[in-house]
Amino acid sequence: MIGAVAIGLAAGVVAGLLGVGGGVLFVPGLVIFIGLTQHQAEATSLLAIIPVALVGAAAQDRYGNVRRGDALRLGLFSVVGAAAGVALANALSGKALQVGFALFMLFVAGQLVRKNVGSGTSGGRKKPSGSRKGV
Amino acid sequence: MTRAPSRAVKLMAIGTLAGLFSGIFGVGGGTVIVPLLVLWMGYGEREATGTSLAAIVFIAAFAAAAQAGYGNVRVLDGVLVGVPAVAGVLVGTRLQQRLQGRTIALLFAIVLVASAVELLVR
Numbered sequence: 609m610i611g612a613v614a615i616g617l618a619a620g621v622v623a624g625l626l627g628v629g630g631g632v633l634f635v636p637g638l639v640i641f642i643g644l645t646q647h648q649a650e651a652t653s654l655l656a657i658i659p660v661a662l663v664g665a666a667a668q669d670r671y672g673n674v675r676r677g678d679a680l681r682l683g684l685f686s687v688v689g690a691a692a693g694v695a696l697a698n699a700l701s702g703k704a705l706q707v708g709f710a711l712f713m714l715f716v717a718g719q720l721v722r723k724n725v726g727s728g729t730s731g732g733r734k735k736p737s738g739s740r741k742g743v
Numbered sequence: 744m745t746r747a748p749s750r751a752v753k754l755m756a757i758g759t760l761a762g763l764f765s766g767i768f769g770v771g772g773g774t775v776i777v778p779l780l781v782l783w784m785g786y787g788e789r790e791a792t793g794t795s796l797a798a799i800v801f802i803a804a805f806a807a808a809a810q811a812g813y814g815n816v817r818v819l820d821g822v823l824v825g826v827p828a829v830a831g832v833l834v835g836t837r838l839q840q841r842l843q844g845r846t847i848a849l850l851f852a853i854v855l856v857a858s859a860v861e862l863l864v865r
Contacts, residue, residue: 612823619824620831623773625839625847626792630828631770631803636858639865642820650769651815654807656825657771658800663829665797667836673793675786678754682776682794683801685758686765690802693766694809709768710859716774717855724848 611641616656623660624667630660632716635709646706650697753784761798765806771799792839 615637619630634653638644644652668674697705757779761772773795780791810816 609823612820613827616824616827617831620828620833621835621838622831622847622851623796623828624832624835624837625842626773626835626851630832631765631768632774632855633858634824634828635769636862638820638824640858640861644817644820647813647815648817651807651810651813652817652821652824653769654765654803654810655816655818655821656828657803658807659825660828660832661771661796661799661803664832664836665793665800667833668789668793668796671789671793671840673789674797675790675794676797678780679794679797680801681751681754682758682761682798685755686762686772686798686802687805689759689762689764690766690805691762691809693763693768694806694813695766697767697769698810698813698815705767706862706865710862712764712768712770713855713859713862717852717859719774719778720848720852720855724845724852 611637615641620660624664626720631657632713636713639706646702646709647698650705650709750784753779757783758798758802762802762805765799765802766809769806769810771795772802773799789839 615634619633619637622633623630631653634656635646635649638649638652639646642649665674665679669676700708757776760779761775764770764775765772776795776798777788777791780786780794781788786794807816
């Protein structure tokens with residue numbers, strides 16, 4: 609129980625700082641410290657993300673950082689992808705999903721490092737090397 | 744400057760991709776949305792962050808509802824994690840207005856790599 613609360617607090621701070629829903633920490637936390645299966649952890653993470661994103665968005669909105677029209681469209685356009693993604697996740701074995709998730713975390717880590725260590729000191733927008741982002 | 748029609752198409756593409764990521768990995772999709780809004784739509788970092796969080800409310804709700812249909816959602820654990828996380832996000836959002844975020848991003852990257860390794864060797 610304390611583990612779950614600690615996971616929640618830590619992931620929440622990261623969510624607020626980096627603009628993610630916290631899921632990339634919720635999922636491994638729920639698997640490693642709470643002992644959920646990968647499928648349960650992913651599903652439960654989605655539920656936990658909702659209040660986090662809601663409060664985070666409201667706080668950001670007060671700073672004028674939310675383009676509401678775009679956010680609404682992004683959200684509504686996601687419904688087909690979300691349904692397809694969940695169906696795909698449930699078609700995969702827990703082990704396959706876990707390996708895929710680990711690779712996803714490494715990708716996120718690489719993205720963070722590249723953004724924060726790259727050519728410019730503050731995430732330069734133009735890279736002279738012309739490197740392509742594989743996002 | 745991008746024109747209006749291509750903006751709508753871009754939002755649709757980003758939303759669909761974010762939904763897919765969210766559904767497959769159980770995340771909000773911010774890791775997809777934020778960089779795409781910045782690189783593809785000319786958003787500033789903070790606007791991308793804020794707009795992404797607002798979109799994630801819908802995305803996570805859709806994906807969670809779909810997962811509930813498979814019986815995978817553990818409601819009590821979700822509440823135990825999600826409610827304290829709300830307190831965390833308030834702190835994080837406040838800090839974001841003051842901090843460069845660079846150190847935190849790098850520390851977070853280390854935590855991610857460590858967790859990934861843990862999942863891989865389990």
